[in-house]
Amino acid sequence: MGQYVDWLVMLLTGSLLLVWIYRALYNWLHAPPGMKRLRLGKGGEWSADEPGVQVLEANGYTVSSGKHRVPIVVGWNGNRLQSRLYIDYIAERDGKLYVVKCARDRQPMEWTGSGIRDRLIAFALMLPESSGVLYVDAADGTVHEITFEIGVYER
Template sequence: MGVYGDWIVMVLAGGLIAIWIYRGLYRWLHSPPAARRLVLGEGAEILADDENVQLLERHGYQVISGKHRVPLHIEVDGAPMESRLYIDYIAEQDGKTYIVKTARDRMPIDWTGSGLRDRLLVYSLLLPECEGVLYTDAKEGTVRVVTFAWNE
């Protein structure tokens, strides 16, 4: 190649690199913040004799993951605090994934809009790819599906 041939190759290579960098920055700026998304591990072992697992299976759900502990780091006026959220199970039915919370005697749930919001919305926001929250009560033998939607 002549004198101009080398320049043409360099301009084309530089243009391709500039397009590649532009597309990467554009995708990064316009995509959801993946770095802040929660990725759950495998969770605890699923016990076959657990009454909540058996209840979910009777209602057609497949429990795919055991209990998860999600650590939270909180700061109030510069003072650090620690807490955690517990997800009892992750279940699946018809290709849809659900977060499972189980009923507790010491923490009864208020079945009003504000009561459900206060107790279960955090789980729906924590894992937005899930279809909703299943609330199981082994004593009553019920599985309730709770979903949240935003009015636009």
């Protein structure tokens, strides 16, 4: 009798193991292709005296990290070109994470849908867990919260 119980336990254990392996393979095969996730470090140095930080804090945001340099390698006709994107700050408010870009005099923002898209969508796509991009104009003391809804178009 004990021999049958042992076989039953082994059969049940083997069946559960096969079901677990089948489900893991099924989920792996049917999952969307993964992207390499960007992981930002603690960022560069920043201080509370910087105009961008002061404007963010005056508008209720907390700066959680300083400047980030994101290296990018571009393949072009068999060549490898190196470039980079700069994130000025990472800020938080109400439990939401934001990528921050500060206004530059030599690169004025074109406040149209295509102008905002061309300048800032890369930052939203780079960190999909963020709630949007904050565009800080320290000269005006303004913070513009920009979000992108990709694939949603309303007439």
